[in-house]
Amino acid sequence: MGLEEKLPSGFLLTTVEQFAGYARKSALWPATFGLACCAIEMMTTGGARYDLARFGMEVFRASPRQADLMIVAGRVSQKMAPVLRQIYDQMAGPKWVLAMGVCASSGGMFNNYAILQGVDHVVPVDIYLPGCPPRPEMLIDAILKLHDQISATKLGPNRAKEIVANEQLALAAPSTLEMKGLLR
Amino acid sequence: MSNDTEYTQSAATDSGAGSGSTPMSDPYAPGYETSEGRVHTVAGQDWDVVHGAEPGKKERVVVNMGPQHPSTHGVLRLVLELEGETVTEARCGIGYLHTGIEKNMEYRSWTQGVTFVTRMDYLSPFFNETAYCLAVEKLLGITDQIPERANVIRVMMMELNRISSHLVCLATGGMEIGALSAMIFGFRERELILDLFELVTGLRMNSAYVRPGGVAQDLPADAEAKIRETMKILPGRLKDTSDLLVDNSIWMGRTQNIGFLDLPSCMALGITGPVLRSTGYAHDLRKTQPYCGYETYDFNVPTVDTADVYGRFLIRIAEMGESMKIVAQCLDRLKPGPVMVEDKRIAWPAQLAVGSDGQGNSAEHIKKIMAESMEALIHHFKLVTEGFSVPAGQAYAAIESPRGELGAYVVSDGGTRPYRVHFRDPSFNNLQATPAMSEGGQIADIIAAVASIDPVMGGVDR
Amino acid sequence: MSENLNLLIVSGGAAAPSTVHTKHGMFAPSAGGDTSGFGGLVQSFTIGAPSARPYGGDFDVLADAAEEAIKNAGLVVSEVFEKVVVAYGEMTFFVHREHLRAVAQMFRDEPTLRFEMCMGVNGVHYPFEEGRELHAVYPLLSLSYNRRVRLEVAVPDADPHIPSVVDIYPANNWHERETWDFFGIIFDGHPALTRIEMPDDWPGHPQRKDYPLGGIDIEYKGATISAPDKRRSYS
Numbered sequence: 113m114g115l116e117e118k119l120p121s122g123f124l125l126t127t128v129e130q131f132a133g134y135a136r137k138s139a140l141w142p143a144t145f146g147l148a149c150c151a152i153e154m155m156t157t158g159g160a161r162y163d164l165a166r167f168g169m170e171v172f173r174a175s176p177r178q179a180d181l182m183i184v185a186g187r188v189s190q191k192m193a194p195v196l197r198q199i200y201d202q203m204a205g206p207k208w209v210l211a212m213g214v215c216a217s218s219g220g221m222f223n224n225y226a227i228l229q230g231v232d233h234v235v236p237v238d239i240y241l242p243g244c245p246p247r248p249e250m251l252i253d254a255i256l257k258l259h260d261q262i263s264a265t266k267l268g269p270n271r272a273k274e275i276v277a278n279e280q281l282a283l284a285a286p287s288t289l290e291m292k293g294l295l296r
Numbered sequence: 297m298s299n300d301t302e303y304t305q306s307a308a309t310d311s312g313a314g315s316g317s318t319p320m321s322d323p324y325a326p327g328y329e330t331s332e333g334r335v336h337t338v339a340g341q342d343w344d345v346v347h348g349a350e351p352g353k354k355e356r357v358v359v360n361m362g363p364q365h366p367s368t369h370g371v372l373r374l375v376l377e378l379e380g381e382t383v384t385e386a387r388c389g390i391g392y393l394h395t396g397i398e399k400n401m402e403y404r405s406w407t408q409g410v411t412f413v414t415r416m417d418y419l420s421p422f423f424n425e426t427a428y429c430l431a432v433e434k435l436l437g438i439t440d441q442i443p444e445r446a447n448v449i450r451v452m453m454m455e456l457n458r459i460s461s462h463l464v465c466l467a468t469g470g471m472e473i474g475a476l477s478a479m480i481f482g483f484r485e486r487e488l489i490l491d492l493f494e495l496v497t498g499l500r501m502n503s504a505y506v507r508p509g510g511v512a513q514d515l516p517a518d519a520e521a522k523i524r525e526t527m528k529i530l531p532g533r534l535k536d537t538s539d540l541l542v543d544n545s546i547w548m549g550r551t552q553n554i555g556f557l558d559l560p561s562c563m564a565l566g567i568t569g570p571v572l573r574s575t576g577y578a579h580d581l582r583k584t585q586p587y588c589g590y591e592t593y594d595f596n597v598p599t600v601d602t603a604d605v606y607g608r609f610l611i612r613i614a615e616m617g618e619s620m621k622i623v624a625q626c627l628d629r630l631k632p633g634p635v636m637v638e639d640k641r642i643a644w645p646a647q648l649a650v651g652s653d654g655q656g657n658s659a660e661h662i663k664k665i666m667a668e669s670m671e672a673l674i675h676h677f678k679l680v681t682e683g684f685s686v687p688a689g690q691a692y693a694a695i696e697s698p699r700g701e702l703g704a705y706v707v708s709d710g711g712t713r714p715y716r717v718h719f720r721d722p723s724f725n726n727l728q729a730t731p732a733m734s735e736g737g738q739i740a741d742i743i744a745a746v747a748s749i750d751p752v753m754g755g756v757d758r
Numbered sequence: 759m760s761e762n763l764n765l766l767i768v769s770g771g772a773a774a775p776s777t778v779h780t781k782h783g784m785f786a787p788s789a790g791g792d793t794s795g796f797g798g799l800v801q802s803f804t805i806g807a808p809s810a811r812p813y814g815g816d817f818d819v820l821a822d823a824a825e826e827a828i829k830n831a832g833l834v835v836s837e838v839f840e841k842v843v844v845a846y847g848e849m850t851f852f853v854h855r856e857h858l859r860a861v862a863q864m865f866r867d868e869p870t871l872r873f874e875m876c877m878g879v880n881g882v883h884y885p886f887e888e889g890r891e892l893h894a895v896y897p898l899l900s901l902s903y904n905r906r907v908r909l910e911v912a913v914p915d916a917d918p919h920i921p922s923v924v925d926i927y928p929a930n931n932w933h934e935r936e937t938w939d940f941f942g943i944i945f946d947g948h949p950a951l952t953r954i955e956m957p958d959d960w961p962g963h964p965q966r967k968d969y970p971l972g973g974i975d976i977e978y979k980g981a982t983i984s985a986p987d988k989r990r991s992y993s
Contacts, residue, residue: 144366148393148754149418149501151370152464156490159483174366189757191957192363192371192392199364221411223985225964225972226396226956245501289977391955399965403986434846563874563901566929577901584904688779688803691846692897692908694877703877703897709779710803713991716965718880720897725878728932757955 129270133263136180136206139168140255140262143179145199147186150213153245154185162248167255176202181258182235183251187215188228200235208238208262210254213245220244356384363392367472367743370753374730374742386734386742388727393757401717405683406432407644409714411504413704416719417755418502419464422457423697424755425506426450427704428717430587430693432508435686435708438637445633446510447589452523452626453496453505454588454695455619459530460489461698462612466537469609469747473550473740481537488526488533495519508684509643510636520627527624531617538613551605555733555745558603565732566725569700570615571749574608576601581696595622605748612750615698642684645676683712692720699723699750719758723751776807777887806850806910808841816905817849823870824851831860840912850908855920858911862923865898865909873898873907876923878933881941883966891915892943896923896930913943922947940965 142164146154158164158172173179176199188196200209211231214220217240219229231237238261241254266274286292327336335358336342361367361374368374373389397416401409413428414421433439467482490500496519497503497512505512541547557567559575572579580597582590598614600607636643646661665673688710694703700722707716726749733745781803784796812818821842825835838861840852853861865873877897885891890912898907911920922945924931934945935954942963945951953960962969973985983989 156483160480161487187395189394195363222395223973224396224400226394229974291979394955564928566875688805689845716882720878
């Protein structure tokens with residue numbers, strides 16, 4: 113990546129990390145991956161009332177090469193899955209994926225032959241947003257949570273350590289079947 | 297076609313499909329042989345390889361637009377054969393949003409079918425629901441027993457949906473052609489209508505409000521006043537939006553005489569809706585085969601006779617005005633009364649209200665079924681879990697959705713679940729006109745033509 | 759409710775039988791353990807019982823016009839139409855597949871019929887109807903006379919061929935592709951009968967009744983909810 117990744121770790125890097133995180137989250141450009149009903153809510157979020165431009169995100173880049181965030185908005189069918197993966201691969205890092213709506217998160221109400229039961233089957237997802245479709249305010253909430261995640265991301269050698277630590281956490285986390293608690 | 301030669305790799309470097317004979321062998325963009333010659337996926341820095349055509353022969357380039365594309369109106373794949381900027385052949389690839397809704401409905405009760413059906417054509421959910429419910433009510437034989445208030449509410453919600461759907465058509469059509477302000481204006485106006493939907497049904501989109509037998513719940517107390525208020529604001533706003541584009545010389549230059557489809561072609565291709573009305577033929581199912589009491593409302597069917605994109609755009613604006621007229625008439629017609637059919641064996645048992653836990657249970661109803669009447673509890677349980685049975689047979693109910701004739705074909709085998717449901721979606725049918733409208737024109741005109749058909753890929757693929 | 763025992767098949771003297779679906783039991787496993795008694799329930803439901811004249815309303819006029827057109831074309835009505843069903847305010851002509859194209863042409867061109875538009879074709883799979891499992895349904899709309907009719911063709915699973923009507927009603931192009939994609943009905947004469955909704959190399963025909971819904975079990979916090987087609991059903 114850039115120069116910021118090559119700096120040695122330490123106090124200097126912390127400040128750079130904060131600055132880089134702030135810069136990255138403030139102008140996160142979404143890639144247009146609107147598929148179905150959630151796409152319409154995503155468009156209204158970019159519209160005049162729920163303005164995404166105040167977060168620097170009104171520019172929906174059609175070309176994935178210029179985009180940072182892929183908001184998978186809508187149900188992903190078996191036919192669309194390779195296309196989804198290809199678009200994700202064409203995005204240049206750092207890149208994030210937001211699974212918008214229950215269909216993108218887990219297949220939603222369509223538990224059948226035609227729909228991918230969650231886009232995390234083909235792309236790594238950073239934040240899942242439930243809803244059918246999620247209200248624009250919910251989408252903005254998810255984006256802001258993702259912003260927090262992005263601004264806390266580390267750089268360089270710290271990032272490598274962070275990735276390893278995240279992987280350990282993910283491997284140790286219980287699967288949905290093993291989780292305990294009320295069914296709600 | 298016989299004289300065309302595709303861009304081919306020169307024979308010397310041709311060593312079979314996907315074997316990476318090019319310097320940049322991209323694993324995601326392999327080349328492969330077809331009966332028409334070698335297909336090469338352009339991956340960058342490989343123009344010398346691609347450009348193997350012999351001088352003097354015509355070249356044919358096949359370009360793929362979509363399915364991920366900002367201008368193809370959803371996940372539509374357009375396979376274009378180009379000669380320069382002119383499109384010689386255009387084909388649509390669909391199915392990227394196929395959800396298997398029709399098969400899924402065979403495993404759910406009749407009322408649950410509404411929640412599936414509403415997500416097919418997601419810009420006009422009320423139309424999907426109404427078509428399905430009309431077909432089911434035909435089989436049940438209760439079409440005449442739907443209460444008047446339910447019919448008036450259905451008409452009102454459908455016409456509000458028509459306005460919001462046409463606004464999205466204008467907004468996204470404008471955005472695809474390049475008029476980005478139309479998008480901002482259109483979605484802002486649409487918010488007014490979505491507020492009304494949220495007030496009445498609880499959801500902005502995909503509300504599952506129209507149910508077999510009537511509607512899910514009555515209008516809230518302040519709905520009428522709020523709708524009237526919105527109807528006062530809306531005409532001015534719609535005028536602002538249409539003023540952006542009507543008589544706009546750039547818009548007219550992009551849309552006039554584009555996407556021409558005359559009446560015999562429309563009839564041959566089974567095209568209905570604004571595309572058919574742009575040929576001058578005033579065919580509207582609300583007038584010719586009315587449903588839900590449409591014959592008692594006073595409205596016009598706008599037509600133009602230019603049969604081009606600009607004409608269809610003008611029709612949609614006029615239809616929005618007509619819809620506002622109908623909504624005003626609905627408001628005047630609302631009389632207190634039930635909103636569900638009287639037959640207790642079909643009617644949805646609960647009246648919904650926001651309870652103390654934020655869930656939609658009406659406190660009186662729960663008190664009745666849990667504390668007062670065992671039979672009421674059993675009745676509620678059976679109707680909600682098992683659902684009502686529908687007599688065996690098949691029925692087809694067609695309504696006029698913003699895109700054309702939306703037909704619901706329903707087959708029942710006498711049980712509590714649909715045996716087969718098929719939607720004759722207007723977008724699916726109308727998209728077949730894309731080659732007829734765009735071949736011979738330029739690439740930019742395909743975008744305008746497809747935008748004027750206004751396909752919603754959820755309805756196309758279901 | 760009309761799920762009562764409806765065993766009688768209306769005989770209209772027509773060649774084709776009605777579609778009768780016999781259901782056994784209502785819910786719960788039928789092999790032992792059923793104490794409700796519903797396991798022994800046998801219900802028969804009839805779809806498409808042939809109707810006899812007079813059909814009522816405008817349908818007699820339409821049927822007369824159709825029969826006239828068939829006779830003028832030199833065909834025999836009873837060989838062309840398997841049966842006529844008038845139910846729920848709709849009229850359906852069941853056509854033998856050999857005569858489908860002739861009937862479609864007649865229905866489109868005859869001045870007394872003039873069904874200019876075909877609203878697409880879709881399939882229905884009745885696995886319990888031996889020898890007539892796959893039905894293709896063609897709703898037609900007449901703009902001149904403002905009426906609708908339905909043509910239905912029934913073909914066996916072993917030989918699922920139906921002649922294509924794309925050159926008569928070009929609107930059916932994609933609809934026939936979709937019906938092939940979902941049911942496996944092969945439309946002979948279609949210019950490009952390929953898959954349209956499913957990926958091009960998808961095996962099987964998803965909307966047939968013998969094709970599973972294909973969902974997965976939902977597992978959450980120790981509870982498992984099976985896919986919709988694996989759950990207990992009431993009918």
